[in-house]
Amino acid sequence: MKTLRRFSITLCFIVVVFWVGMMLGRTPALSATVASAATTSRSAGGETGSDATDNARSADILTPHRVWYLVGKRYWGRASYYGGPDRLFWKPRSDGTPYNPADCFVASEQFPRNTLLWVVNPANGRGLYLPVRDFGPRSDLGRALDLSSCAADYLGTKRIGVAILYYQQVEARTVYR
Numbered sequence: 001m002k003t004l005r006r007f008s009i010t011l012c013f014i015v016v017v018f019w020v021g022m023m024l025g026r027t028p029a030l031s032a033t034v035a036s037a038a039t040t041s042r043s044a045g046g047e048t049g050s051d052a053t054d055n056a057r058s059a060d061i062l063t064p065h066r067v068w069y070l071v072g073k074r075y076w077g078r079a080s081y082y083g084g085p086d087r088l089f090w091k092p093r094s095d096g097t098p099y100n101p102a103d104c105f106v107a108s109e110q111f112p113r114n115t116l117l118w119v120v121n122p123a124n125g126r127g128l129y130l131p132v133r134d135f136g137p138r139s140d141l142g143r144a145l146d147l148s149s150c151a152a153d154y155l156g157t158k159r160i161g162v163a164i165l166y167y168q169q170v171e172a173r174t175v176y177r
Contacts, residue, residue: 062176068129070118071171075110077144079119079165080137081152082107093134104128104154106167107136107146116170119145121155121163128154129170 082088090098095113106117111132120127128151136146145167152158155165 064174064176066172067175068116069171069173070168072169074166074168075144076164076166078142078162079106079145079147079157079167080143080162081147081149081158082136095133097133099148101149103133103148104130104150105133105148106130106151107134107148108132108144109135109137110144111169116172117167118170119147119151119155119165119167121157121165123163124156126155 088099089101093099106119108115108117111117113132113134115132117130117132118127119130130147130151133148134146137143143162145165147155147157149158155163157163157165
């Protein structure tokens with residue numbers, strides 16, 4: 001059981017790191033489009049052959065970068081983790097996709113789905129970027145967030161059950177440098 005839990009936490013961490021890396025990385029298709037457009041416009045101006053290609057390579061072409069900003073105010077709230085080992089496994093969430101305990105996400109009624117949140121546990125200082133994938137929490141106990149099993153493991157709130165966390169919305173903007 002511990003091996004399966006470690007494997008799911010490792011898999012979740014790899015998926016989150018890969019996803020954030022893709023969001024922060026360059027977009028090669030757009031960079032290639034900008035470079036080919038610069039080559040075409042230079043060769044249309046009378047330059048031909050390899051001279052036009054060399055000039056396009058040496059020109060300063062701005063490449064897009066994704067930059068993450070914390071927007072809005074910081075919220076404090078009680079967060080619990082939902083889903084036992086077998087209770088919600090592969091049952092559909094509100095968007096129709098099946099619940100997988102190895103996925104790191106958060107459920108919130110305050111933010112719309114596909115919003116990215118920066119969630120931090122002040123007790124141990126661990127923080128995690130989590131997408132809002134479901135509506136919740138579905139209780140009247142004053143809880144603000146429901147964490148998936150993977151997110152609760154990483155933030156260290158799974159054993160406690162309910163913890164006070166702070167969270168803030170994250171927004172991605174494209175910057176050209």
